[in-house]
Structure formats: structure tokens, C-alpha cells
Amino acid sequence: MTVFLNSLTPKFYVALTGTSSLISGLIFIFEWWYFHKHGTSFIEQVSVSHLQPLMGGTESSISEPGSPSRNRESETSRQNLSECKVWRNPLNLFRGAEYRRYTWVTGKEPLTYYDMNLSAQDHQTFFTCDTDFLRPSDTVMQKAWRERNPPARIKAAYQALELNNDCATAYVLLAEEEATTIVDAEKLFKQALKAGETIYRQSQQCQHQSPQHEAQLRRDTNVLVYIKRRLAMCARKLGRIREAVKIMRDLMKEFPPLTMLNIHENLLESLLELQAYADVQAVLAKYDDIGLPKSAAICYTAALLKTRTVSEKFSLETASRRGLSTAEINAVEAIHRAVEFNPHVPKYLLEMKSLILPPEHILKRGDSEAIAYAFFHLQHWKRIEGALNLLQCTWEGTFRMIPHPLEKGHLFYPYPSCTEMADRELLPTFHHVSVYPKKELPLFIHFTAGFCSSTAMIAILTHQFPEIMGIFAKTMLGLWRPQPWASSGFEENTQDLKSEDLGLSSG
Structure with a gap:
């Protein structure tokens, strides 16, 4: 062993440190890429999932079914599940007329498989029931909603229409997926409305x-509400805004139990387009209640209305000199409230991040909800003079009130820690997901970066200054009480390399 170590030259150490630097650099690059793509360290993830059980980590996690620790775990899991509940986007676009046209133009898929799978589950919940076997057309449509391939779903819809020309759900599917323009989609939805109203009256x-007939009525009610809502959205997109508002108001009066569909968010957006701010305030007075679930649309619309009263004359220099008025304080507090609920929205409204098409499902307080809100409401903020200026001057002040957002909030519950993972499932891969609060780089990224840099520096210094590095190594080895062969062997190798260098220079 001594002979082997004595035979090693500084060139070997240069190769060793250089190889170490290269390998650690590759690991660093991979860790950095994995962290930005998945939000976690690959090495840390592997260590927790594979090494912890080998080290006995599973024993401490095993508890009796009735034990307090087991109860706490189940309670925590239920809380995380409720925090990460995914909601249907109230203003979701049309697949054929909007999402597919985007794919034709850009070659990119705006919807993820996870998002479309959730939509398939929604369709089966809304448009099917246990009595479908009584009507052959409904049986075909039940299979169509479960089909993953779009052409196969469209083919099944036409088969259902051959069996029953008044199959409302078949027209719905064709309007959503086959129609390539909003005008074509509206025509199909009008046919679906005619068929749906007939079936609804029969039910x-x-x-x-x-009980089976009651379930059938619930299904037919869902179909009718869905059709009317999409007709209202068609009217809104085609510029017939007052017609859209009327349809939405009638829906909310006729079917008040269906508030979970969040039709009021469609109504808010249409009223803002009409600049009917008094009507917007009336809707907010009903739905911006402490007992009702909040959304970015409600919080930011409330902030927009209060901003509207002061934004035109607002000046940061003037406000800092004389202080804020009562109306300005109310506007700033409303902005802080909205930003605390969803901190991702301001960057889209201020165009600090580029927008993409919103997904069909959103996660409240997440990046997906921020995209869906800004996609439709950015124009309303731009229309009010000074609104975006006031937002830009004040939104970052929110974070001073919530220094630890994952532990304690100010006006809302602590910010959920699971939003990033859910948003990565909902949003396409070409979009850079907004993360809040910003995550610190994992320890392994710091370690691999430091190790790569230090070994590269040692390799360069050893190659350029072998004599000085030999003295340095001898000194360091002396501090660690080395064996005699270690220091003498490295010194002899250094002298040999020096003699070789002198021989080359004399030659």
C-alpha cells in the first residue's frame, strides 16, 4: 500500500480532483433542473423514500388505529385534501373552438392529461345517472363520456343522435369538442337547449x-343548467353581453341551490365588461360573505372597485408626503386582502409574467386560479385609469404582514403548502409555475455546487502550481499527524514533477 501511494504523482491528483469536479457538476446540473421542474430535491426524495425505511424510519410511523398520533395523521391528511381541492373553472374555454385552435397555431397542448381526466369525471357526474339504460342514446353517451379519444367521443355522439335526435348531451359534446368557432358551438347548444328543456319537463x-326518477331529474337539471350557462358564455364572447347577463341572472334565480357552480363569477365578469359597477357591488355584497368560500375573482374584484374610487388621482409621491386618505387606506387594505388570498395574480396583472390559456380546473389560491382570473380580468384593470399603478405600488406590502405564510395568515388561513404540486399537474409543462413562498434551494444543491467549485479549483491550482500545492498539502497533512510515507511521498513526487518541468524547459 505504501509503495502504491508513493508512486502517485500530482498528475494523478489533478485527474482525481478534475473527475470529481466533473461528476459533482453533472449532479449539480441535474439537481438544479429537477428542483425547478418538480419543486424538490431528487437526492432528498430518494433518501426519504428508500433510505429512511432501511434506517428504521417506518417503525416510528406505525401506530395503532385508535392512537392519538394516528388520529392526528388522518386529520392532517384530511386538511391537506381539503386545501388542495380542485375546482371547475367557471369561465373555462371551449375545447374545439379555443383550445384546439391554439394547438393548431402553436403546436402546443394547453391542457394536461390530469386536467382532461378531471373534466371526464365531471361529465360523468353531471350528465349520467343510473337510469341511462332506459334510453339507448343515453347508454351510448355514458360510454362516450368515458372515452379518452376525442374522435371516438364525437363518433359516439353522432351514434346517439341516430338513436334519438333529441339527445341533449350529444349536442353538448359536439358543441364542446367538434365546433371550431363560437358561432358553431352556439348553434349546437341551442339545439341542445331545445332537447334539454323537453326532457327536463318530462322528468x-x-x-x-x-328514487330513480328523482336521480334522472337531477341529471336533466344539471344538463339544462350547463347548456344555459354555456349559451350565456357564447353570447358574452360574441359581444351580446346584456343577453349573457340576463341568462345568468335567470339561472341564479331559477336554480339557487346550484351556487357551487359559481355562476356569479361569470356574472361578475360580464357586469365589469358593461362597466355596471353598482351591479358588481350588489353581487359582491351577496357572495363576498365571511361564511362563503372565497375566490380570486371575488377578492380582486372587491379590490378593483375600491381602487377605482382613488386610482385616477393617486400619486405615490403625494401619498408619501401627506399620508393616505381614508378611501386610499381602504383601497390598499383591499389589495392586501386580495394578494394574501392569491399572491400569484399581481404578476400577471402587471404583465411581469406571460399569460397562457387557463386550464379547465383551478386550484384556489394557486397559480392556476391566478392565470384564469388574469386571463379574463386584466382588461377590466386596464380600463380603470391608475388601477394597475396603485396595485404596483402597494401589492408587495402584503408580505410584510405575513412573514410566515405557511404557518399563520393575516386575514385568511395559512397558505396551503400543496399548491405547487397540484398546479404542476394542472398546468402545461411549457409554463413556468409560480411558487409561493419562494423555496430555498435544497442542501444538496448547495453541497454539490460547493464541492464542484472547490475540486475544480484544487485541480487547477495543483496543475499550475504543483510545488506550492505540495507545500500546502504537506502543511495540512502535518496538522492531521500524517504517517511519514504520506508527506515524503508527496514531496518526492513534487520534486520529480519539478525536475520534469525543468528538463522540458532546458530542452
Whole structure:
């Protein structure tokens, strides 16, 4: 062993440190890429999932079914599940007329498989029931909603129409996926409305005959509400805004139990387009209640209305000199409230981040909700003079009130820690997901970066200054009480390399 170590030259150490630097550099690059793509360290993830069980980590996690620790774990899991509940986007676009046209133009898929799978589950919940076997067309459509391939779904819809020309759900599917323009989609939805109203009236007459008929009425009600809502959205997109508002108001009066569909968010956006701010305030007075779930649309619309009263004359220099007025304080507080609920929105409104098409499902307080809100409401903020200026001057002040957002909030519950993972599932890969609060780089990235840099520097110094590095190594080895062969062997190798260098220079 001594002979082997004595035979090693500084060139070997240069090769050793250089190789170490290269390998650690590759690991660093991979860790950096994995962290920015998945939000976690690959080495840390592997260590937790594979090494912890080998070190006995699973034993401490095993508890009795009725133990307090087990109860706390189940309670925490239920809390995380409720925090990361994914909601149907109230203003989701049309697949054929909007999403597919985007794919034709850009070659990019705006919807993820996870998002489309959630939509398939929604369609099966809204448009199917246990009595579908009584009507052959509904049986075909039940299979169509489960089909993953779009052409196969469209083909099944036409088969259902051959069996029953008044199959409302078949027209719905064709309007959503086959129609390539909003005008074509509206025509199909009008056919669906005619068929849906007929079926709905028949179901109303038979609803008390059996529980199956009650389920059928619920299904037909869902179909009718869905059709009317999409017709209102078609009217909104085609510029017939007052017609869209009327349809939405009638829906909310006729079917008040269906508030979970968040039709009021469609109404808010249409009223803002009409600049009917008094009507917007009336809607907010009803739905911006402490007992009702909040959304970015509600919080930021409330902030926009209060900003509107002061934004035109607002000046940061003047405000800092004389102080804020009562109206300005109310506007700033409303902005802080909205930013605390969803901190991702301001960057899209201020155009610090580029927008993409919103997904069909959103995560409240997440990046997906911010995209969906800004996509439709950015124009309303731009329309009010000075609104974006006031937002730009004040939104970052929110974070001083919530220094630890994952632990304690100010006006809302602590910010959920699971939003990043859910948003990465909902949003396409070409979009850079906004993360809040900003994550610190994992320890392994710091370690690999430091190790790569230090070994590269040692390799360069050893190659350029072998004599000085030999003295340095001898000194360091002396501090660690080395064996005699270690220091003498390295010194002899250094002298040999020096003699070789002198021989080359004399030659």
C-alpha cells in the first residue's frame, strides 16, 4: 500500500480532483433542473423514500388505529385534501373552438392529461345517472363520456343522435369538442337547449314515482343548467353581453341551490365588461360573505372597485408626503386582502409574467386560479385609469404582514403548502409555475455546487502550481499527524514533477 501511494504523482491528483469536479457538476446540473421542474430535491426524495425505511424510519410511523398520533395523521391528511381541492373553472374555454385552435397555431397542448381526466369525471357526474339504460342514446353517451379519444367521443355522439335526435348531451359534446368557432358551438347548444328543456319537463312530471326518477331529474337539471350557462358564455364572447347577463341572472334565480357552480363569477365578469359597477357591488355584497368560500375573482374584484374610487388621482409621491386618505387606506387594505388570498395574480396583472390559456380546473389560491382570473380580468384593470399603478405600488406590502405564510395568515388561513404540486399537474409543462413562498434551494444543491467549485479549483491550482500545492498539502497533512510515507511521498513526487518541468524547459 505504501509503495502504491508513493508512486502517485500530482498528475494523478489533478485527474482525481478534475473527475470529481466533473461528476459533482453533472449532479449539480441535474439537481438544479429537477428542483425547478418538480419543486424538490431528487437526492432528498430518494433518501426519504428508500433510505429512511432501511434506517428504521417506518417503525416510528406505525401506530395503532385508535392512537392519538394516528388520529392526528388522518386529520392532517384530511386538511391537506381539503386545501388542495380542485375546482371547475367557471369561465373555462371551449375545447374545439379555443383550445384546439391554439394547438393548431402553436403546436402546443394547453391542457394536461390530469386536467382532461378531471373534466371526464365531471361529465360523468353531471350528465349520467343510473337510469341511462332506459334510453339507448343515453347508454351510448355514458360510454362516450368515458372515452379518452376525442374522435371516438364525437363518433359516439353522432351514434346517439341516430338513436334519438333529441339527445341533449350529444349536442353538448359536439358543441364542446367538434365546433371550431363560437358561432358553431352556439348553434349546437341551442339545439341542445331545445332537447334539454323537453326532457327536463318530462322528468319533472315523473320525479315522485321512484328514487330513480328523482336521480334522472337531477341529471336533466344539471344538463339544462350547463347548456344555459354555456349559451350565456357564447353570447358574452360574441359581444351580446346584456343577453349573457340576463341568462345568468335567470339561472341564479331559477336554480339557487346550484351556487357551487359559481355562476356569479361569470356574472361578475360580464357586469365589469358593461362597466355596471353598482351591479358588481350588489353581487359582491351577496357572495363576498365571511361564511362563503372565497375566490380570486371575488377578492380582486372587491379590490378593483375600491381602487377605482382613488386610482385616477393617486400619486405615490403625494401619498408619501401627506399620508393616505381614508378611501386610499381602504383601497390598499383591499389589495392586501386580495394578494394574501392569491399572491400569484399581481404578476400577471402587471404583465411581469406571460399569460397562457387557463386550464379547465383551478386550484384556489394557486397559480392556476391566478392565470384564469388574469386571463379574463386584466382588461377590466386596464380600463380603470391608475388601477394597475396603485396595485404596483402597494401589492408587495402584503408580505410584510405575513412573514410566515405557511404557518399563520393575516386575514385568511395559512397558505396551503400543496399548491405547487397540484398546479404542476394542472398546468402545461411549457409554463413556468409560480411558487409561493419562494423555496430555498435544497442542501444538496448547495453541497454539490460547493464541492464542484472547490475540486475544480484544487485541480487547477495543483496543475499550475504543483510545488506550492505540495507545500500546502504537506502543511495540512502535518496538522492531521500524517504517517511519514504520506508527506515524503508527496514531496518526492513534487520534486520529480519539478525536475520534469525543468528538463522540458532546458530542452
